[in-house]
Amino acid sequence: MATETGKRGPHVEGDNKEFSISERLARTTAPAQLDDPVQRRKWGLPGVDEPDHTGSYVIELNVQNAGGLPGAENAFLTLYDEVVEQRRTPAQDRRSRKDPRDHPPLRIAKSYYKCMLRDHEWKALVRMDESRPVRERAIYRLWPDFPVNTLTTRSVATIKGDAALRSFNASGESIVWAVVDSGVDASHKHFGRPGNTGRHTLYAPEVANLHRCFADISEERAGLMVALPPLEDPDAGAGMDADARDKLVAQHRSWALRDDYGHGTHVAGVIAGQAPRPEDGDTVFALEREFRVNEDGKKARRNFVQREYTDHEPRPTGVAPMCKLISLRVLDENGKGRASQVIQALEYIRDHINDNPKLMRVHGVNLSVGYEFDPEMFACGQSPLCTAVDRLVQQGVVVVTAAGNTGYGTNAADVGASKMGLSNSINDPGNAAAAITVGSTHRDAPHTYGVSYFSSKGPTGDGRLKPDLVAPGERITSCAAGHKLREAIAGSGIEASADTTFYVDDSGTSMAAPHVSGAIAAFLSIRREFIGKPLEVKRIFLESATPLGRDRYFEGHGLVDLMRAIQLI
The missing domain is CATH 3.40.50.200 (Peptidase S8/S53 domain)
Structure with missing residues (x-):
């Protein structure tokens, strides 16, 4: 039995033609659900018919990189520049500059970056990174930036x-x-x-x-x-002028x-x-x-x-x-x-x-x-x-x-829909x-x-x-x-x-x-x-x-x- 999102009734184990349990549990850099139009809408990502629209993703860096976290970070930023930044068309650049939320990779934690990416861009990033040995890879996992x-x-x-x-x-x-x-x-x-x-x-x-x-x-x-x-x-840097920092703190407090x-x-x-x-x-x-x-x-x-x-x-x-x-x-x-x-x-x-x-x-x-x-x-x-x-x-x-x-x-x-508590x-x-x-x-x-x-x-x-x-x-x-x-x-x-x-x-x-x-x-x-x-x-x-x-x-x-x-x- 399944909840409303699944729309499946009683079934025999292994009757799923799309994925076996082994396939579902296989290690992947990007989740398969990113190809599901329903999930993409749920996560606020652009549809497959919107190739020029960016979506919000979180990149988890590969701490197993031979250079550790700093090595993974440098490798990712280099990869992003080569695969995304340098390949964007003038029209895409203009669109990005007009949208104040379409920014370069933003470091949100020690091992995570937030990125605004088009569908073909994140796929190219993952594909290029996965072509390298594990110890040279920059990306451990690409996540949708879940709406909260x-x-x-x-x-x-x-x-x-x-x-x-x-x-x-x-x-x-x-x-x-x-x-x-x-x-x-x-x-x-x-x-x-x-x-x-x-x-x-x-x-x-x-x-x-x-x-x-x-x-x-x-x-x-x-x-x-x-x-x-x-x-x-x-709080970005110690060298910030005191008056400038005070103004930024006041702006943050106001909002x-x-x-x-x-x-x-x-x-x-x-x-x-x-x-x-x-x-x-x-x-x-x-x-x-x-x-x-x-x-x-x-x-x-x-x-x-x-x-x-x-x-x-x-x-x-x-x-x-x-x-x-x-x-x-x-x-x-x-x-x-x-x-x-x-x-x-x-x-x-x-x-x-x-x-x-x-x-x-x-x-x-x-x-x-x-x-x-x-x-x-x-x-x-x-x-x-x-x-x-x-x-x-x-x-x-x-x-x-x-x-x-x-x-x-x-x-x-x-046998028919019914409302019930969900564990x-x-x-x-x-x-x-x-x-x-x-x-x-x-x-x-x-x-x-x-x-x-x-x-x-x-x-x-x-x-x-x-x-x-x-x-x-x-x-x-x-x-x-x-x-x-x-x-x-x-x-x-x-x-x-x-x-x-x-x-x-x-x-x-x-x-x-x-x-x-x-x-x-x-x-x-x-x-x-x-x-x-x-x-x-x-x-x-x-x-x-x-x-x-x-x-x-x-x-x-x-x-x-x-x-x-x-x-x-």
Whole structure:
């Protein structure tokens, strides 16, 4: 039986006329799926009828090269110049110069380059490289640059965050977490007021100059969105003029602390910050989705219902309200990005922020972005993105990832289609062995309702237990910004004003992961001896989780429990 994408019914082993298992597992530099038109569309690559259009690829260098990694790097750049650069026609050169995103090979990590290549160009690169002995080859593997997508009031109590704050003052003080997402809207008052930078979640001195934008950016001109060139890297070289670097840092901060889509701001609000207090004079609204059946009883329409917080009820708060956040923007205004951009963000933390082993400036990372894992393409947990996650954990940083929202689909058997839960559906980078991978459960009644139907389920493609934990991910109330705020306001009919702060509910494992990020930030703020020991932290949270009585490949070790984690030590 197969899922909808496969369209295969029951079969006898070996009846596949296209590839035998041996052929599927054979070592290849470029995956066979790059010739599949359906997969190419899924990965955002040009069709076979678009020979002059470039697609985004990631080149993994061959570390078995006789010259080691430097030798492979030099060989690849020479090969690229000979096979691609020198063979491009004048028309192709003009097209490349007009597109600000069509750039030369970009080094995104020590052994990875991002390249914009036409179909015949990557094939020529691979063909030429494979003609050499293995010890002379530059390329180990060519990967599609996978598109990555976006995968709290009562929910904080569900994981006992409020109890930990009252009993142990586990507030996240002096802990810094990176949010790799669509940006964070720093103007939202949940993160503080602009004039009070010392206590601001995003503008505090320890994080103010660390925000970076790796996403594709664009701006509106004459009613049209126009693509802009990638921002220059302020960390590229030691010889950069100080004033020039300050200007670049300010540009990155400006783009990273805006969120036209709204996903990153919602995620960030679950981790840290808190709503304005009644004495601040702000009106706080929660805009909550609801579906109403039309008068004919046949069709439900969605709208948003506004709910104003009174002065006497708890207002939204992050799990670790005093934690400071760094925005590393990897998604554009439509919530789309590439795996290479996420890798760049992780390498930035590894090589530039936490470059001094005696001074850890970022303690954890939240990744509520990812893409579906294809077990026929590569070994589970060994993709460039999963490798980058594991490398960062080895350096001492906790990495929390969303399991994905692909745990439910259509089974297309010969006897008829039916909807069902899907095992082996953990998304990358959730397949990374060292990551803490989080599935979703109900926001305030997890023991009753169990694991969310959409939450991706284990085991991993190579048989490991995932997810590791579950946390609230259904109808989570957090900061509203960008597209999500505009959609909610339009659906509610409310008018926005300067003294109004908006929150909106959203669902997904994207909302579950930041509950765990916030819980760990709160834990580290009072159990500081575990800073820099992410595998120990993972063990503590897995051992202290509360089982929900569901299958282990649905719930992992159970519901994250901050109080039990603190008391386990």
